[in-house]
Ligand SMILES: [Zn+2]
């Protein structure tokens with residue numbers, strides 16, 4: 286499997302980095318994971334979206350889903366629309382996206398996408414990749430995603446705090462793509478909505494991740510500082526997600 290970073294900017298995009306978005310590929314199977322602002326253009330840089338097998342969206346926060354609208358228009362408003370692209374997301378995402386479009390019965394979005402509503406816990410087979418959504422710990426209902434193919438695994442945390450039962454669901458993974466929105470020591474109410482880099486390192490160590498890729502670092506933080514903080518708790522080299530890079534798993 287390969288994970289390509291389309292965008293990794295936390296909370297909002299920067300001039301050179303779209304917000305959260307990744308492409309997971311295995312053989313001829315391609316899955317677009319999260320669609321943060323700027324990511325549809327980044328996707329066009331690496332593939333023809335007509336060849337996508339599925340889109341998975343973690344949650345309704347705009348930094349993770351707004352380019353789903355760009356994809357919807359690109360699929361729909363063309364001479365020969367593409368129909369039935371698999372979309373896996375929770376009810377909250379689907380309701381908010383449809384609400385924004387004021388989509389009633391027989392709306393074009395129901396033709397563009399073959400919608401699979403998930404609240405986590407089940408498995409989906411898309412081409413050569415198995416996808417397992419996992420309920421995370423965030424201010425909106427959020428799914429993390431475990432991707433497995435040929436005995437290799439990637440887990441993407443999306444946005445999450447350390448609470449809930451998700452850490453027990455992840456298991457040992459070859460690559461943990463973990464959010465690290467904050468630096469320093471977590472303090473006060475509300476810090477459970479996101480992770481510090483040190484917490485990301487702790488979690489990677491606890492679940493037995495082989496490699497840790499930090500993501501969702503906001504543009505106003507120094508990435509190298511986050512990497513160093515995560516390395517102190519992980520005890521190994523940590524990588525930061527850089528747009529345009531691909532990680533072989
Ligand atoms: Zn976010």
Ligand SMILES: [Zn+2]
Pocket residue numbers: 344346423444
């Ligand atoms: Zn969020």
